Amino acid sequence: MLDTLLRLPSPRFPADMRTGDSRVDSYLETLDSALTGSAGVRRHTLFEARDYLSEAQERARATDTDEDAALRAAIEDFGQAEHVGREQRRTCAASFRAMACWMGVLFATLMLILSMSGLDNPTATWRMQTFAFAFNAVFFGSFTAFFMVYVFPRPMPTLQDAAGPESFSVHCTRLTIHMGWGLATVIVTMLMLIVWGLTGRGFFSDWPLPVLILMLLSNVVLILLVFEALFFRAAVQADTLHLRGIGGSAAIKRGQIVSVVAPRLLLQVSSPTNTHLRRLTWRDDAGRIRSRYVSLSRDLVHGDRLMAWLEAAASRNTACAETPRTA
Numbered sequence: 001m002l003d004t005l006l007r008l009p010s011p012r013f014p015a016d017m018r019t020g021d022s023r024v025d026s027y028l029e030t031l032d033s034a035l036t037g038s039a040g041v042r043r044h045t046l047f048e049a050r051d052y053l054s055e056a057q058e059r060a061r062a063t064d065t066d067e068d069a070a071l072r073a074a075i076e077d078f079g080q081a082e083h084v085g086r087e088q089r090r091t092c093a094a095s096f097r098a099m100a101c102w103m104g105v106l107f108a109t110l111m112l113i114l115s116m117s118g119l120d121n122p123t124a125t126w127r128m129q130t131f132a133f134a135f136n137a138v139f140f141g142s143f144t145a146f147f148m149v150y151v152f153p154r155p156m157p158t159l160q161d162a163a164g165p166e167s168f169s170v171h172c173t174r175l176t177i178h179m180g181w182g183l184a185t186v187i188v189t190m191l192m193l194i195v196w197g198l199t200g201r202g203f204f205s206d207w208p209l210p211v212l213i214l215m216l217l218s219n220v221v222l223i224l225l226v227f228e229a230l231f232f233r234a235a236v237q238a239d240t241l242h243l244r245g246i247g248g249s250a251a252i253k254r255g256q257i258v259s260v261v262a263p264r265l266l267l268q269v270s271s272p273t274n275t276h277l278r279r280l281t282w283r284d285d286a287g288r289i290r291s292r293y294v295s296l297s298r299d300l301v302h303g304d305r306l307m308a309w310l311e312a313a314a315s316r317n318t319a320c321a322e323t324p325r326t327a
Helices: 002-006 022-034 039-063 067-078 081-116 127-149 174-198 209-231 265-270 301-327
Strands: 167-172 231-237 240-247 248-253 257-261 276-283 289-295
Touching: 022 039, 022 067, 022 081, 022 257, 039 067, 039 081, 039 127, 039 301, 081 127, 081 174, 127 276, 167 174, 167 301, 174 209, 209 240, 209 289, 231 301, 240 289, 240 301, 276 301, 289 301
Parallel strands: none
Antiparallel strands: 167 231, 231 240, 240 248, 257 276, 276 289
């Protein structure tokens, strides 16, 4: 019932996503039935799947190889429809929880500041303030997260984002960057107010020290994650992934990827970018194990495609490493 409601107001398979190839269209229809969200939200995953399968067919035609076998291999790499749909629903739910949490707390905190500064009702009791904070956090956070995750679609890739069958770029849209800088400004302002409160001045001067320290640490984590999302860039060129962000740059070959796993729940919940974080681990040219967190926001162009590329590479490398043991 809930999945059906989340697919409204357009639950049917988008007719313009058909390719005319019954094999691809059958997979896309099955995939769409397993996805959640509005047609615009589902379209992004459908586009990624259609693009991935079409590229496999084009490569097969160009090399005179078995097209059916190439298509089956591409579906295996991208993922069976039920698995991709389950992952998309899980990702949407995680994004909803994360966005509802930080958006709700941020909005409720701002409203609390307005109340304490005399713009609302400064004489309200702490019990009323606590109730108002909880109501604002739950209602505003859930309302905003619902529309951002399940209603508003993600940006679609353009022709400039894919340089070839084996190459594509991953980046935020201009609107997302502007919104990110606006969010960063709000968080930095909050940090200044908290630091001011720690010195005994400003709105937070009467707040308990443990609470101020917790707020300070939370906002530091938030601003770091915002900056990571703002400066994150990735490009796949043939068999090499090029990463750039506040953690530095890295060039990772497909065969060097060890794993792509979700981090601990605390980082997922505290993420301010409607995202699912992944801890990417690889082995560098010297054989040393390296790792970094990759923030794959819903606003990233080709974000799902990068995730599929990373997971397929990690799965293939794990299978190759275990083969000698079972032989």
